[in-house]
Amino acid sequence: MSVLVLAEAHDGHLLTDLLARTLSAVAPLGDADVLVTGGNSAGAAEEAAKLAGVSKVLLADDPSFAHGLAEPLAALIRSLAGDYTHIAAGATAFSRNALPRAAMLLEAMVLSDVTAIKDAETFERPVYAGNAIQTVRSADPIKIFTVRTAGFSPVGAGGPAPVTSISVPPDPGLSEWVEDRTITSERPDLTSAKIVVSGGRGLGSAENFHQITALADKLDAAVGASRAAVDAGYAPNDWQVGQTGKIVAPDLYIAVGISGAIQHLAGMKDSRIIVAINKDEDAPIFQVADYGLVGDLFRILPELTEKI
Amino acid sequence: MKILVPVKRVVDYNVRVRVRPDGSGVDLNHVKMSMNPFDEIALEEAVRLREKGIATEIVAVSIGVPQAKDTLRTALAMGADRAILVKSGDDVSQDLEPLSVARILAKVVATEKPELVIAGKQAIDNDMNATGQMLAALLGWGQGTFASAVRIDEGSALVTREIDGGLQTIRLKLPAVVTTDLRLNEPRYVALPAIMKAKKKPLEELALADLGVDTRPHLTVVSATEPRQRQAGVKIQSVDELLSKLKNEAGVI
Ligand SMILES: Cc1cc2nc3c(=O)[nH]c(=O)nc-3n(C[C@H](O)[C@H](O)[C@H](O)COP(=O)(O)OP(=O)(O)OC[C@H]3O[C@@H](n4cnc5c(N)ncnc54)[C@H](O)[C@@H]3O)c2cc1C
Ligand SMILES: Nc1ncnc2c1ncn2[C@@H]1O[C@H](COP(=O)(O)O)[C@@H](O)[C@H]1O
Numbered sequence: 001m002s003v004l005v006l007a008e009a010h011d012g013h014l015l016t017d018l019l020a021r022t023l024s025a026v027a028p029l030g031d032a033d034v035l036v037t038g039g040n041s042a043g044a045a046e047e048a049a050k051l052a053g054v055s056k057v058l059l060a061d062d063p064s065f066a067h068g069l070a071e072p073l074a075a076l077i078r079s080l081a082g083d084y085t086h087i088a089a090g091a092t093a094f095s096r097n098a099l100p101r102a103a104m105l106l107e108a109m110v111l112s113d114v115t116a117i118k119d120a121e122t123f124e125r126p127v128y129a130g131n132a133i134q135t136v137r138s139a140d141p142i143k144i145f146t147v148r149t150a151g152f153s154p155v156g157a158g159g160p161a162p163v164t165s166i167s168v169p170p171d172p173g174l175s176e177w178v179e180d181r182t183i184t185s186e187r188p189d190l191t192s193a194k195i196v197v198s199g200g201r202g203l204g205s206a207e208n209f210h211q212i213t214a215l216a217d218k219l220d221a222a223v224g225a226s227r228a229a230v231d232a233g234y235a236p237n238d239w240q241v242g243q244t245g246k247i248v249a250p251d252l253y254i255a256v257g258i259s260g261a262i263q264h265l266a267g268m269k270d271s272r273i274i275v276a277i278n279k280d281e282d283a284p285i286f287q288v289a290d291y292g293l294v295g296d297l298f299r300i301l302p303e304l305t306e307k308i
Numbered sequence: 309m310k311i312l313v314p315v316k317r318v319v320d321y322n323v324r325v326r327v328r329p330d331g332s333g334v335d336l337n338h339v340k341m342s343m344n345p346f347d348e349i350a351l352e353e354a355v356r357l358r359e360k361g362i363a364t365e366i367v368a369v370s371i372g373v374p375q376a377k378d379t380l381r382t383a384l385a386m387g388a389d390r391a392i393l394v395k396s397g398d399d400v401s402q403d404l405e406p407l408s409v410a411r412i413l414a415k416v417v418a419t420e421k422p423e424l425v426i427a428g429k430q431a432i433d434n435d436m437n438a439t440g441q442m443l444a445a446l447l448g449w450g451q452g453t454f455a456s457a458v459r460i461d462e463g464s465a466l467v468t469r470e471i472d473g474g475l476q477t478i479r480l481k482l483p484a485v486v487t488t489d490l491r492l493n494e495p496r497y498v499a500l501p502a503i504m505k506a507k508k509k510p511l512e513e514l515a516l517a518d519l520g521v522d523t524r525p526h527l528t529v530v531s532a533t534e535p536r537q538r539q540a541g542v543k544i545q546s547v548d549e550l551l552s553k554l555k556n557e558a559g560v561i
Contacts, residue, residue: 010473068476070441070451070453074445092472093454093469093470093471093472096454097441097453099441100406100438100439100445101441101442101444101445104441104443104445107407108407108526109405109527110442112435112437112438122530126535127435128319128435131324131325131334131534132327132334132532132533133532133533133534134529134531135530136527136528136529137530138526139525139528140526173481174449174451175451175479175481175484177476178466178477178478178479179477180473180474180477181477183473183474194560219561231491237475237489238470238473243432244430244489252560252561263321269538272560273554273558273560275550275554287538288540290542291541291553292541292543303547304547307548308551308561
């Protein structure tokens with residue numbers, strides 16, 4: 001068996017926690033080679049080499065990879081695939097964009113959001129917004145999959161493994177980066193934070209949503225949101241927790257003014273402890289909450305933030 | 309410009325599906341089916357592009373059981389000009405893999421020659437999030453996934469994408485594949501006259517066997533199980549009580 005893990009780096013910074021969790025998920029398959037891509041990623045490659053379970057790091061340092069465009073990345077993965085039986089990445093917007101494309105180039109079927117590796121051919125993944133867990137066997141010579149990292153703890157330090165620069169295939173030139181409008185926040189990352197505080201439509205406005213971030217800051221927590229809160233512009237798109245957003249599994253998830261639609265539950269019901277604050281005592285969120293507080297969030301939130 | 313919109317018939321998003329007791333899959337009998345919500349968004353975007361005078365024709369295509377014709381009628385009512393059903397079988401519990409769907413769509417693209425394919429980012433049944441990317445790979449086209457804005461100018465598509473950390477804008481050469489995210493638009497309400505008019509629009513049927521596509525599955529479902537169920541906990545009366553529970557009982561703060 002030979003495993004390649006696609007790492008993610010932005011502006012030369014490795015997403016170390018994501019990689020460490022992905023390595024932990026694929027550990028049953030043996031040690032892995034790690035592919036680091038980017039425009040200026042030598043430092044990121046050195047960082048990846050220091051993680052346990054890494055045999056070597058392949059560094060593709062080329063401007064065509066600076067913005068995660070799918071076409072050059074998929075072409076690169078295809079050029080390397082012959083050496084591997086498994087190609088994996090943590091499930092993020094970056095990997096969900098490129099891996100299915102790479103899989104098609106290899107005439108393989110991609111497996112999205114794997115939650116467990118049973119054996120070299122057999123994987124578990126949720127379907128129907130997490131209302132069923134499928135065990136699927138892949139007949140492809142190269143198995144290509146993304147991993148839901150929230151359920152795996154990161155590997156520790158190891159190595160350092162050797163870093164090799166690799167040559168890259170020509171950019172297919174089908175797309176061109178124009179701009180990123182991203183915010184780097186000092187807050188803990190949503191998918192790996194120990195505590196997540198999420199707000200929903202009940203917050204009523206972007207201004208009121210600051211009460212969620214204030215509580216999160218007090219707890220050193222990440223901030224999440226329901227789709228309704230994102231659609232209404234209270235919170236940025238990448239805070240959306242749920243079936244079609246981020247999947248989280250913190251020790252503590254606090255849902256405020258969120259009704260608990262199936263699509264939202266799909267993203268947070270594997271949290272260890274769930275707290276729900278909602279004025280409607282019949283809200284479905286209470287069916288999954290360990291602790292439910294029925295009442296007006298505008299009365300409860302300030303008191304909670306103050307007393308913590 | 310011609311736009312192709314693949315639409316999938318899926319379990320309605322309000323339905324909570326159950327796993328069959330024998331573990332062979334989920335029970336789809338007597339369950340409400342609808343158009344995949346991301347595909348409604350795709351169709352709405354195509355209609356808006358036609359209203360701006362950019363799109364000239366919108367073709368909706370669905371691959372599935374004969375009942376998928378209902379989904380296509382909805383697509384026609386929403387504004388598609390024509391519809392194509394690729395009939396893949398009669399068994400409602402059988403789902404073609406995105407790899408096969410992409411191959412079939414590539415055949416349809418070869419005859420229809422659209423300049424843009426707008427698909428959903430994810431089918432809410434298999435949650436795979438793969439077909440658009442696979443189709444783009446197969447055609448050798450560029451891809452703009454998870455779109456929250458699409459602008460066509462000077463022979464290219466400017467696509468704003470929802471990514472981790474915020475938004476990214478890329479420029480795609482045409483033809484290209486775009487997949488929709490939730491914030492791209494809000495699909496319009498379909499009024500009765502549109503539904504009546506849709507009955508007269510052309511709906512062509514193709515048999516999968518006639519397309520000569522390899523649809524042998526690469527994945528086999530070994531079993532399906534219910535996820536671990538959570539029990540509802542306790543209702544707390546005050547903030548003080550909550551904090552004490554979180555500190556002393558749960559040990560999470
Ligand atoms: C294709 C598709 C994908 C989707 N993906 C996702 C997803 O990934 N994530 C997601 O979250 N949703 C998703 N949804 C949307 C989902 O179905 C729900 O519409 C959404 O989760 C509702 O958000 P909400 O709970 O904030 O709003 P609502 O359902 O409107 O609930 C608001 C809650 O706030 C409470 N409230 C109001 N005022 C107060 C107050 N003063 N004090 C206390 N409580 C108050 C109300 O009692 C209510 O329970 C998706 C939907 C579709 C169709
Ligand atoms: N059977 C199908 N018929 C038509 N379109 C489909 C079908 N399956 C998938 N698609 C399209 O591909 C998108 C993504 O689906 P998936 O990759 O299965 O998550 C959907 O939103 C549809 O636009």
